[in-house]
Amino acid sequence: MINVKAGSVTFQNVRKTFGAFTAIHDLSLTIEPGTLVTLLGPSGCGKTTTLRMLAGLEHPTSGKILIGGKDVTMLPANERDVSMVFQSYALFPHMTSLENVAYGLQSSGLAKKEAREKAEEGLKLVGLAGMGHRLPAELSGGQQQRVAVARALVLEPQVLLLDEPLSNLDARLRRRVRTEIRDLQQRLGFTAVYVTHDQDEALAVSDRIIVMKDGEIAQSGAPRELYEAPASPFIADFMGEANVLPCEVIQSDAGEVLVRVSNLEHRLQSKAAQGPAKLAVRPGAIRIGAPHAAGLRGRVLHSAYLGGHVEYEVETDVGTLFVIDHDVDHAHAAASDVTLAFKNRGIAVISG
Incomplete structure (x- = not known):
């Protein structure tokens, strides 16, 4: 025994x-x-x-x-x-x-x-x-x-x-x-x-x-x-990869904040104070859509089909974002204009 x-x-x-x-x-x-x-x-x-x-x-x-x-x-x-x-x-x-x-x-x-x-x-x-x-x-x-x-x-x-x-x-x-x-x-x-x-x-x-x-x-x-809930950009990127973007916390109340990234506003659970901050966004937490939709405007630099999902690199005015999309039937080709929006999970306001 x-x-x-x-x-x-x-x-x-x-x-x-x-x-x-x-x-x-x-x-x-x-x-x-x-x-x-x-x-x-x-x-x-x-x-x-x-x-x-x-x-x-x-x-x-x-x-x-x-x-x-x-x-x-x-x-x-x-x-x-x-x-x-x-x-x-x-x-x-x-x-x-x-x-x-x-x-x-x-x-x-x-x-x-x-x-x-x-x-x-x-x-x-x-x-x-x-x-x-x-x-x-x-x-x-x-x-x-x-x-x-x-x-x-x-x-x-x-x-x-x-x-x-x-x-x-x-x-x-x-x-x-x-x-x-x-x-x-x-x-x-x-x-x-x-x-x-x-x-x-x-x-x-x-x-x-x-x-x-x-x-x-x-x-x-x-x-x-x-x-x-990564505490820093290093943790956000090391624990599963993340896009770390500059943002502005424009409202903060009762554990919920409203953040602005370029022309895109998004509400999420956070205790962050108002002011400049950074937003960690997982590649799978980004919704990619047609150019006429509301959201952050971008252009596809690279598009790669990997069986169960498509990986994109999208150039925006806040940097190049890595996006994972499981809609393989409606893939966006390289050089396509697209818009990006955020989903409800996989996003966190982080310090420094």
Whole structure:
């Protein structure tokens, strides 16, 4: 029986430098037990350094790290009660799947028979029952990834760490395996810290997303909150792409505002104050119509049919907008004059 011991994670004013370079600036965050939290951001933002400090593979220059309320700041990796699933899976090629899963158990002193029984249970847990005799080379990429997850889980860690676990898989397999990881986490209730640069992946698996930029937290919140209420142009564009436009808030009352973008006015839910602001508009939140319709005037620069939708680049007097339209039967050709209007969802007033 695999017994999950979901622990909390706390970073208290953690700073990490490499020579004159500061990778992490005064990081403070708390991860609740039994949640899956994703560290998301572009390359060089500090997410992997944060994960490595949690794993004990790096030590902070200053500050504290606690797991389950225990200060582990300077403890080595093998004393932290965490397990890690690496990007490369790091399976021993000469060992079978069962032997790979049992390896950590036997290394920690568990009797060989018990280790094998627990390893078999771990493989069953990830849907690989009866495949323990296979070598890693005899498994698909998705199956290798599941062996790596089983190997980590059978150690019954307080926290499971996943470092870009799906990056070696093709797009279709990534979608399937991320669903399996999320289902497993919810079923067992373990605490997981998941690192990725893929926004769709983060939105699909997370209870909470921490977006990092230049070694700091840019915004933290539930997936829907980050997508629908970005706090900055960086978050708006990074979390699913957005057109960031200059606007004027001309009315603000009871949580609703009226904004003006060029000749187009639009009402939406927001607590923004009156005055100049910026509007984040998702590509799918723009309605593209004929040139005689009311709206923001524009001209199609590029039009691309992608099966289920058409992608446009439309030149307007507030900049070039990226538009996604699912009306593939009435596509607008390049050089066409069009008008643009906003839908009710996928639009947010943001600061700075």
